[in-house]
Amino acid sequence: MMLSSLKYCYRRLTSSLRKLPDFIIIGAQKSGTSSLYYYLSQHPRLKLAINKEIHYYNYHIRHGKNLGWYKSFFPLKLRCIGRKTGEASPYYLFDDRAAARLKLDLPNVKLIAILRNPIDRAYSAYNMNAAKGKWPTTQTFEQAIANPDLSMEASQIYLIRGQYAGHIKKWLQHFKREQFLFIKSENFFTDPGSTLRKVYQFLEIEEVYPDNLKAQEVGSYSALSASTRAQLEDFFRQSNAELIELLGNEFKW
Numbered sequence: 172m173m174l175s176s177l178k179y180c181y182r183r184l185t186s187s188l189r190k191l192p193d194f195i196i197i198g199a200q201k202s203g204t205s206s207l208y209y210y211l212s213q214h215p216r217l218k219l220a221i222n223k224e225i226h227y228y229n230y231h232i233r234h235g236k237n238l239g240w241y242k243s244f245f246p247l248k249l250r251c252i253g254r255k256t257g258e259a260s261p262y263y264l265f266d267d268r269a270a271a272r273l274k275l276d277l278p279n280v281k282l283i284a285i286l287r288n289p290i291d292r293a294y295s296a297y298n299m300n301a302a303k304g305k306w307p308t309t310q311t312f313e314q315a316i317a318n319p320d321l322s323m324e325a326s327q328i329y330l331i332r333g334q335y336a337g338h339i340k341k342w343l344q345h346f347k348r349e350q351f352l353f354i355k356s357e358n359f360f361t362d363p364g365s366t367l368r369k370v371y372q373f374l375e376i377e378e379v380y381p382d383n384l385k386a387q388e389v390g391s392y393s394a395l396s397a398s399t400r401a402q403l404e405d406f407f408r409q410s411n412a413e414l415i416e417l418l419g420n421e422f423k424w
Contacts, residue, residue, distance in 0.1 A: 182244070190247070191276070192257045195263065195273070197264045199333075200261040203285045204261045207354075207366075207370070208223050209387045210381050213381040213382075214379055216376040220257065221245075228268075232272055255374060264338050264339075265332045271345055283354065284339070284351065287357070289424075290395070290404065294329075294395050295390060297329055334407070354366055
């Protein structure tokens, strides 16, 4: 039996002895979740999940996995005395069912959402998928979003996911407002130290900053055309206004 299989068996056999997450980074995809998780993984008071993205509540729970399987990704309670743990599955924010499922198991969990300008988030997601071969190479970003009625996959991935206000409102139906920390990506990218200070305060841990604050998983691609940006500004205008009403002027793009 391979070493990885033995480790998996050990984690599953000891799942009842493992700690459930104290916090979860629920999204948004392509908004800086990898960087935040990387920074937090270096904090002495945190011992995070073995995998950053577990996707239990938006995927695996629907495919037969149970809470024991989920717990197998987290540290043993005995090794986590005085420490907190968490994970980051950036698709949770967009899944209407994830909030209700998560509330059943983790009613007091703290939730972190990083929100990026939805236009930049959408374009970044497209370029990531194109680089990984997950999107037809013959279809440009403009073609992918041109007619969402004919391309529901593109509508979901690039447009609907950026309508943050609607997603957040559904999460607020299940969790108290004080259980959330909302972060603006652009502030995080510009000044990661100040954002980390807010995260440390939210998680109630001391301020211990990592030596390396280099952004993680940063893509490189051509700039979005002015005409496409203008088109998407119109598309997101109403949702962005609702977000400001919900979270305040900080989230004005």
